[in-house]
Amino acid sequence: MLGEQLKKIVECTPGAAGAILMGFDGIAVMQHLAPGAEGVVDLESTAMEFSFRFMELRRAAASLDMGEVQDVTVRGERQSFVCRALSEDYFVGVLLTDPSFLGKGRFLLRSSAAELLADL
Amino acid sequence: MLGEQLKKIVECTPGAAGAILMGFDGIAVMQHLAPGAEGVVDLESTAMEFSFRFMELRRAAASLDMGEVQDVTVRGERQSFVCRALSEDYFVGVLLTDPSFLGKGRFLLRSSAAELLADL
Numbered sequence: 001m002l003g004e005q006l007k008k009i010v011e012c013t014p015g016a017a018g019a020i021l022m023g024f025d026g027i028a029v030m031q032h033l034a035p036g037a038e039g040v041v042d043l044e045s046t047a048m049e050f051s052f053r054f055m056e057l058r059r060a061a062a063s064l065d066m067g068e069v070q071d072v073t074v075r076g077e078r079q080s081f082v083c084r085a086l087s088e089d090y091f092v093g094v095l096l097t098d099p100s101f102l103g104k105g106r107f108l109l110r111s112s113a114a115e116l117l118a119d120l
Numbered sequence: 121m122l123g124e125q126l127k128k129i130v131e132c133t134p135g136a137a138g139a140i141l142m143g144f145d146g147i148a149v150m151q152h153l154a155p156g157a158e159g160v161v162d163l164e165s166t167a168m169e170f171s172f173r174f175m176e177l178r179r180a181a182a183s184l185d186m187g188e189v190q191d192v193t194v195r196g197e198r199q200s201f202v203c204r205a206l207s208e209d210y211f212v213g214v215l216l217t218d219p220s221f222l223g224k225g226r227f228l229l230r231s232s233a234a235e236l237l238a239d240l
Binding site: 073078 | 161162165166169170173176177180181183184185186187188189190191192193194195196197198199200201223
């Protein structure tokens with residue numbers, strides 16, 4: 001079920017190289033790569049590298065008046081990463097090699113969040 | 121000139137409470153608040169809180185294969201913040217109390233970047 005959800009996020013987001021469900025401790029639960037992305041992107045390392053930093057952003061936002069962080073987007077020259085917190089402990093992220101449909105990816109993370117959380 | 125640019129970003133982004141130009145050392149160069157935002161949002165503290173974290177995200181992205189970070193967006197329940205690096209040392213950010221036009225804010229940061237940098 002988790003795998004199907006991640007696959008759907010990747011397939012429905014043009015430019016997505018992969019989607020991953022990970023703990024904020026940097027331990028991956030499951031991932032799905034787009035065809036051809038194997039060996040081209042390092043989804044797990046990217047998500048792991050950001051997991052701790054996203055947690056810090058969440059803490060910073062909570063200490064300000066921003067409220068709970070819903071999603072964080074980092075747009076890079078070659079790759080972009082969108083992540084959405086599912087709970088205190090887990091997040092789901094999508095890595096894109098083309099940022100044109102970044103908004104679509106963000107929407108899919110949001111609309112899949114409840115189901116992903118239920119399947120965890 | 122800088123002030124005019126920041127004012128334009130705020131006025132042209134529905135839901136924007138303010139825009140700020142800041143060093144990654146957390147020292148504000150200039151800011152512009154929307155009418156009524158004074159005392160309601162703390163733009164400088166928000167930008168300062170994120171400046172160091174954005175720099176870490178840039179380092180992380182560079183160590184991966186993402187390339188230079190172009191912008192970072194943190195969407196919170198009550199407030200969202202978009203920031204764009206202008207150079208190694210400076211970034212421009214916009215704080216929104218309504219995220220509906222977050223993409224517009226991000227676009228304006230991008231399209232104003234060259235001019236802001238020239239005026240620095």
